Structures are given as structure tokens and as C-alpha cells.
Amino acid sequence: MDNKKSLYERFGGDQQVSELIDQFYYKVLFDKLLRDKFLKADMSRVRYQQKRFFSQMMGDKNTQYTGRDLVEVHKGLNITNQQFDKFKHHLKSIASDMEVGVADLEELLDYVEKHRDFIVFNKVA
Numbered sequence: 001m002d003n004k005k006s007l008y009e010r011f012g013g014d015q016q017v018s019e020l021i022d023q024f025y026y027k028v029l030f031d032k033l034l035r036d037k038f039l040k041a042d043m044s045r046v047r048y049q050q051k052r053f054f055s056q057m058m059g060d061k062n063t064q065y066t067g068r069d070l071v072e073v074h075k076g077l078n079i080t081n082q083q084f085d086k087f088k089h090h091l092k093s094i095a096s097d098m099e100v101g102v103a104d105l106e107e108l109l110d111y112v113e114k115h116r117d118f119i120v121f122n123k124v125a
Contacts, residue, residue, distance in 0.1 A: 006058060006059025006060065006061075007058040007059050007104060007107050007108060007111070008055055008058035008059045008060040009059070009060075010101075010104050011058060011100065011104060011108075013060075014051075014055065014060075016098065017051055017054050017055050017058065017060075018051055019098065020054070020091070020094055020095060020098065021047055021050050021051045021054060022047065023094045023097075023098075024050075024090055024091055024094055025038075025043065025046070025047055025050075027090045027093075027094065028087070028090060029043075031086065031090070033082070033083055033086050034083055034086055034087065034090075037077050037079065037083070049065070049066075049067035052064070052065045052066065052067065053065045053067065057111050057112075058108065058111065070115060070118035070119060071118050074118065074119045074120075074121065075121055077121075078121060078122045079119055079120050079121060079122060080120065080122045080123075081116075081120050081123065083120075084116055084119060084120050087112075088109055088112055088113070091108070091109070091112065092105060092109060095108060
């Protein structure tokens, strides 16, 4: 593993991030636990913003996430820890299928985990 390259570069850049997000939302929309969170969403916009967010989060210096604040976006959705964990499960499954290395996969999941408190507001369920 080349530590001088960002996770974004090691992952394969824009095309691979786009593939990850597209496959991810395909799974999410068929997941009974998660799909209700997206029924009223403009999925083209969600995918676009998520790709930008992930690219920036993974170290792409040329991408700037310009979407709404994460707290603002997620506060009214009543997302639970169980749903967040399922989100991560799908992400891990897809990235594994894409043959992302173990260390890079763990780094990706660590980045996602750091955002839990900005997304999960229903701590009880």
C-alpha cells in the first residue's frame, strides 16, 4: 500500500467512487430497513452529493462537497444506529465485491464511522 496516495487515489478515483455509490443506492432502495428514508428524495441529487462527499472524504483534493450540512440533512430523518450500521454493512459488502483491499476498506469504514453523530439522531432504537 502506498501511503503517499490518498484513499481516493488508491480506491481508483472518480469512476470507482461513482460505481460504489451507484451500487450502494441500488442495495439501499431494496433494503426494507433503509428504503423508507429515501422514498421522497431526488435520488439523482442524493447520488451526486454522496459521490462528492465520499470523494472529498477519501482525499480527492479536486472535489469540494457543496451539499447541505450533514446535520441539517439528517436531523429530521430519525435515523437509528441500526440503520447506520446497515448502511456501513452495504458499503463494506460492495467495496469487498469491488476487491478493495482490507486496509483501504477499513479506512473507508473509519471515515464513515466518524460521521455517525452527524447522521444518527434516534439513539433509542
